């Protein structure tokens with residue numbers, strides 16, 4: 246089974262510890278099996294008069310002073326049993342410590358592997374993936390594997406050894422009794438394997454239902470503002486309740502399945518004990534077997550049945566672990582983003598040129614069509630157009646979140662695809678539409694890319710982003726802690742902190758993807774003015790739906806349905822009939838334009 250192979254791979258580096266754990270459990274099993282043998286020999290040969298046939302046993306008895314000495318000092322045998330039990334406990338302790346240690350290390354390794362891989366997955370994967378489901382795979386699924394590794398894996402070896410050894414001892418004691426003692430085993434095994442294949446399916450359903458529940462919870466907590474603003478609480482409670490019910494039902498199915506397994510396997514186990522008692526007593530009364538042999542078989546049958554009963558738990562945990570490994574593998578098998586470390590790392594000045602560029606998330610449906618324009622280093626380009634016209638997609642290409650399908654994009658005369666991805670992202674700063682702030686202080690958020698940046702630069706960037714005054718009005722100023730997702734800040738404050746965080750890096754190309762939308766017009770003007778004064782060296786690309794925001798750009802691209810439909814400065818575009826003028830009229834409804842608007 247490939248999941249078991251993968252699990253074995255995860256265990257690399259700790260396999261010896263698991264092995265040592267297995268040795269410890271085997272030793273503890275050996276000690277637990279010795280007790281019935283000692284009891285049997287005591288009853289039959291020390292207290293009774295049966296001749297000791299085993300040479301080893303004879304030697305051991307002689308070593309302890311002989312049969313008659315032991316008969317008079319029975320307390321010595323009691324002490325031996327106590328020592329055996331102590332040793333058994335000691336090895337069990339070692340086994341538990343070793344297997345838990347190995348399991349903790351293995352699962353840490355899996356978590357690291359997963360986290361590392363998730364970090365390297367392309368942007369495309371992340372925007373489609375459900376966060377709750379990813380969280381579930383990194384936490385709950387890893388825990389399931391840990392449970393199997395720390396509790397069951399080593400036990401499997403112990404149980405197997407126990408079954409083989411007990412069976413061997415039983416056969417060497419009495420073949421007839423050994424056969425009676427194992428008569429129901431084939432049925433128990435067959436039943437356990439049917440159960441194993443069932444449990445995998447049922448657990449997969451329950452695990453997926455749990456992942457859906459986590460997704461709903463995560464979405465709801467993240468979007469708590471939207472939920473409150475639209476009074477969606479009842480809807481959300483209902484949605485959660487449905488998923489919760491679904492998860493409960495699927496978990497219940499798993500519990501029911503386990504209950505059936507325990508009931509049937511317990512019935513078979515008790516039937517087995519009953520058979521040993523009935524046949525054993527019958528043969529003991531007839532004198533076919535000794536009383537000591539019967540007592541030993543009663544002990545051994547319990548030893549044999551215990552791991553077989555335990556098999557249900559082992560198989561359940563193994564089935565769950567197989568499902569969890571599969572779910573983790575699904576992530577690990579996702580191709581990572583190739584960052585082309587060998588790509589060029591030229592000094593970037595900020596000249597950009599697009600030449601007949603085509604791009605589509607799905608190749609058959611291009612969202613950018615035949616895009617051509619050039620921007621000189623240090624100048625400002627603005628993109629305006631209806632939603633879905635392709636503005637964000639265009640800037641995604643610039644930071645190589647996606648690669649263009651046709652045409653050419655050059656930065657300072659070097660083809661973008663030849664430039665190292667990490668390098669380009671270091672040089673193209675982007676302020677996103679919905680900025681995410683970390684649960685750190687404002688200062689740490691602004692210094693995110695380089696914690697060694699001096700505080701002076703932090704204040705300077707915050708001033709350019711028009712957020713310095715806001716920050717200073719907080720009790721702890723720059724040391725104010727931003728709650729998860731910055732919920733304690735206003736949308737505009739978050740946007741401006743994100744702007745400060747980007748401009749502090751002095752990237753030669755800076756993109757504002759609708760990132761001034763949450764600030765008022767006055768602040769918008771102040772930020773752009775400060776940027777203009779400062780960023781003489783950076784090429785600035787501003788995406789906005791607001792004419793006021795784009796009007797001062799050196800060049801404005803008007804986009805519609807993936808094409809550039811107009812190009813020019815604000816003044817030039819106002820002279821043309823077209824989309825730009827219409828947007829302007831809608832946003833500036835003066836009488837003259839109202840008239841125009843009504844006539845067209």
Ligand SMILES: Nc1ncnc2c1ncn2[C@@H]1O[C@H](COP(=O)(O)OP(=O)(O)OP(=O)(O)O)[C@@H](O)[C@H]1O
Nearest residue numbers: 372606607612630631632633634635636637638639
């Ligand atoms: N990750 C994606 N996968 C598939 N299609 C996408 C993806 N992102 C955007 N699109 C589609 O590409 C088209 C252009 O979207 P884009 O986000 O570039 O538009 P936009 O002009 O920036 O819109 P807005 O002003 O609303 O931000 C839209 O039809 C959109 O549905």
